[in-house]
Amino acid sequence: MEPKATLQRYLAVRRSDLLAKLDGLGEYDIRRPLTPTGTNLLGLVKHVASVQLEYFGLVFGRPGPALPWMDDTAPDNADMWATADESREDIVELHHYSAAHSDATIDALPLDAPGSVPWWDEARRAVTLHQILVHVCVETARHAGHADIVRELIDGRIGNGPADPNIPPLDSDAWSAHTARVEAAARAAASATATGRATGGNRA
Incomplete structure (x- = not known):
């Protein structure tokens, strides 16, 4: 597989992993902050969608809609x-749009x-598509880990x-025992x- 296709495939998997973290949850749970800095699932999806549009849009002269x-x-x-006022559906749709917009840039260049x-x-402002593909793959994976x-x-x-x-494949008792060992x-x-x-x- 060509390097570009490999990177694009890994990015697609990480996008899917992130979106899947919303499955089966209600509005409160996808939005509520779970860390002292406010980290929440829907916000992570919104952030990654925004990042994709900026890095694969503005950076290469292919801007998407203003956010x-x-x-x-x-x-x-x-x-x-x-x-x-921002619905789950709107943010998920934005994520899908940003992925399609990004893939179009990747395919075109x-x-x-x-x-x-x-x-x-300024010293590191000049980049290549290869560099940005790696950057966004890593950033998406990082936020998918947050979502985990x-x-x-x-x-x-x-x-x-x-x-x-x-x-x-551990049951709750086995996980408790594992956690106790770590503690x-x-x-x-x-x-x-x-x-x-x-x-x-x-x-000595």
Whole structure:
């Protein structure tokens, strides 16, 4: 498989992983903040959709629609959460649109096509499609990982469902035992470190 097709395939999978985290949840659960900085599932989808439009749109002279939450005058983090007036359907549709718009740019340009990221430092502003494809793949995967944790905090769902080969098929008791082992190891390591500091450590 050609490098561009490989990167595009990985990006498509990560997009799908992220959107799947909304499945089966009500309006409150997809929107509610689960971290002290407000991380939430629908906001992650909104953010990634916005990022795709900017990096595969503006950067290569193929702008999509203006997004008010990405304007310089918008409040901080406006792209990271959904207002009550922004529906799940609208944000998911925006994500699908941004994916199609991005794929059109990727299909139309060679990997060495030049672009410019105006919000980056001038010294690194000049980029290629190859660089941006890697950048957006990594960013999408990072946010899909955030969504993994947020979804687990909501209802315990992990990975890509029961058939996910990367998740051991453990029942709740086994997961509790695993968590207890991790906790015990953490406490033991902390205790050993504290003891070493109190005694001055091992010195020759």
